[in-house]
């Protein structure tokens with residue numbers, strides 16, 4: 001039982017936990033105490049500086065600040081008295097004394113706390129007159145403008161930046177009337193640590209901080225607000241689209257709500273304007289005389305139905321393949337795989353999970369029985385140790401990155417980072433293991449070797465809940481710290497230190513991402529991490545687990561929906577006769593029994609003429625797949641290519657037919673985030689021109705191909721998913737209206753599952769695997785002496801289809817760059833920002849050099865977002881033999897200065 005106290009607030013009996021503040025106790029009782037410097041919903045600490053929340057407590061000599069004063073038994077509090085009102089009027093009058101009284105034209109009018117309190121308290125003419133407040137607003141960076149004259153120095157922006165975002169970029173500057181908010185003097189924005197998240201914007205109670213793009217486009221009371229889910233990464237933050245005159249004017253967080261509690265990153269906040277971009281596809285396009293020209297839906301769908309049907313009938317269903325999309329909804333992914341299986345008759349359906357986390361699905365399913373994040377984002381703060389390996393979390397999953405920073409800075413958590421680059425988290429880590437790319441198994445095996453040698457393993461857990469331990473013990477025997485040091489480049493003593501730190505923590509969590517999965521040994525890497533967690537018993541409890549961070553907004557959902565060649569929804573095996581029979585009965589057709597092809601296999605099969613038609617829904621293999629020259633050759637070899645997308649992507653340019661689709665903001669549905677959380681996506685705007693939601697296009701196409709796949713709306717599709725998918729059986733639209741649910745959720749009364757494998761693993765016992773280190777497929781040599789790794793940056797996303805059409809995001813980083821160590825740059829005679837030519841055995845690009853010691857000597861890092869310098873012209877299509885994921889993280893290249901004009 002919590003230790004509660006009873007008190008009286010404004011003559012109401014209130015019960016509150018001991019230690020809670022008067023402010024929070026009052027709020028729970030429905031009493032809102034005026035405040036300016038405090039924002040509890042975003043977790044800000046009270047500073048009691050604005051003095052607006054003063055309340056009277058019987059027996060106290062003076063009024064006390066409600067935001068920081070704790071409740072006590074029998075306390076009698078008054079929040080509204082004549083004397084308090086007089087005091088509050090004084091606070092507001094003082095604030096208005098050096099504040100312009102321009103509410104008529106202020107962007108914040110209607111949503112300004114100062115304006116509201118002035119109204120509530122009847123402050124009409126501030127007694128103190130207005131000081132000279134003529135200061136020009138300052139815009140530093142592409143998104144945010146600061147108007148010092150409207151700043152009441154409440155400090156909320158500084159607090160959110162330091163305490164929640166943990167960037168620490170801004171502070172109070174100057175003294176007295178000159179005091180303002182800003183970056184420290186002499187610090188350039190790029191060096192300030194500012195992540196451009198705009199969370200300072202959201203917490204500002206006045207018009208002092210404003211979003212440049214919203215200026216002149218309406219004010220709060222004019223906005224229609226639609227709550228939905230961010231279309232970028234797998235964190236799945238709740239965003240609010242503020243709509244006016246048919247356009248998204250601004251994106252805001254909703255304090256206290258959703259995965260991030262209202263916090264957003266730069267992409268979520270400023271990256272939604274791609275929706276209104278002039279290049280959105282508005283009509284279907286068909287190729288005539290070599291050109292893509294506008295066509296009617298009737299013409300385009302007739303052509304697609306005819307050609308897909310014809311190729312299926314003449315060459316067999318397996319001559320057709322489909323790529324589904326991790327950007328579209330669960331309902332649409334469900335329909336896409338149903339279309340390929342029930343209408344075309346093939347299991348050739350896959351999507352970009354193959355390129356990012358196929359090894360997670362394969363590896364964790366083998367070790368635990370379920371291939372998904374074991375724990376929840378929220379329980380990270382309960383971890384005593386977080387081991388981040390192969391995840392540049394603050395750039396790729398910024399909200400989780402901020403949560404890790406908070407746990408380390410303000411909590412009990414200690415941090416181990418294993419990454420070939422000096423990523424931001426490495427700078428605050430207790431230990432940074434800067435291992436060579438592709439040596440993860442050697443590192444994990446060495447950690448386990450030390451744990452076993454020192455007797456730090458969880459003996460009871462191993463005995464009670466796992467199998468195969470002796471195989472593991474034998475396998476890690478040779479991986480002494482000295483042996484692993486030679487492979488990984490990590491000093492032996494650091495390996496020992498990391499092993500002790502991880503193994504002795506009461507709760508230790510592993511976070512990983514594509515640095516682990518995108519290898520020819522991706523599945524082995526995942527299995528090695530599963531071994532590490534099980535050997536220390538770090539599974540099934542808060543703050544523990546093996547937690548793959550999924551890349552795209554709905555890549556988890558696309559997998560869950562069976563947009564994979566070997567499984568139906570909820571990972572029900574496609575080669576299981578009973579499963580197939582269940583789906584045959586529900587869908588009313590015979591279903592294929594032969595296994596389907598994966599993404600890269602589809603491309604190979606296209607090049608060989610085995611796959612003759614490709615239906616590409618929202619994917620962009622012409623930038624996303626390895627070895628682009630080969631991809632282009634393969635796509636051009638197809639008899640028929642249909643692309644369904646929101647923009648004319650690099651792949652769509654090669655298509656025979658292009659179908660214009662609705663974006664995430666123009667349809668209803670659900671996304672499933674990285675922690676298996678299913679959330680509602682809501683329609684805020686109509687699609688542009690004749691564009692339609694993907695589910696509608698699929699339905700129309702199926703009908704033309706002679707199969708009825710009709711639904712009145714996405715909720716009807718979800719009903720079908722629920723009926724066929726045990727892990728989604730309780731996830732219905734009516735339940736999602738009031739919140740979100742984490743699968744498995746096996747019935748209407750099931751609350752969802754924040755932590756997997758609590759008492760037993762999904763497969764029964766957790767299985768150890770004996771994993772040997774295998775080097776990457778292509779290592780540097782005399783001809784190609786550098787090791788190239790590819791990945792994401794904070795400001796952009798995947799092939800840039802969306803983020804590069806966002807004004808703010810593209811202005812933040814408009815050109816690509818390749819990171820090169822200063823020693824290598826010096827020996828090649830390359831200066832920072834100079835163009836270089838980078839070549840591999842498969843192709844070459846020209847790109848700007850960024851000289852930085854974030855990368856180790858002999859290694860390079862290149863972001864894959866830029867069509868002008870496509871990273872995948874260089875990468876190798878070597879595959880993990882189990883998961884068929886390509887080795888994006890390691891290939892060999894050479895670099896030389898380029899005479900080309902700057903790219």
Ligand code: SF4
Nearest residue numbers: 161194195197198200
């Ligand atoms: S944009 Fe984000 S990181 Fe930059 S100052 Fe504001 S809160 Fe801090």
Ligand code: SF4
Nearest residue numbers: 151152154155157204
């Ligand atoms: S800019 Fe806004 S949030 Fe920051 S101190 Fe000024 S008024 Fe407060």
Ligand code: SF4
Nearest residue numbers: 230232233237265268
């Ligand atoms: S962290 Fe991911 S989901 Fe959240 S706002 Fe940023 S891109 Fe969107």
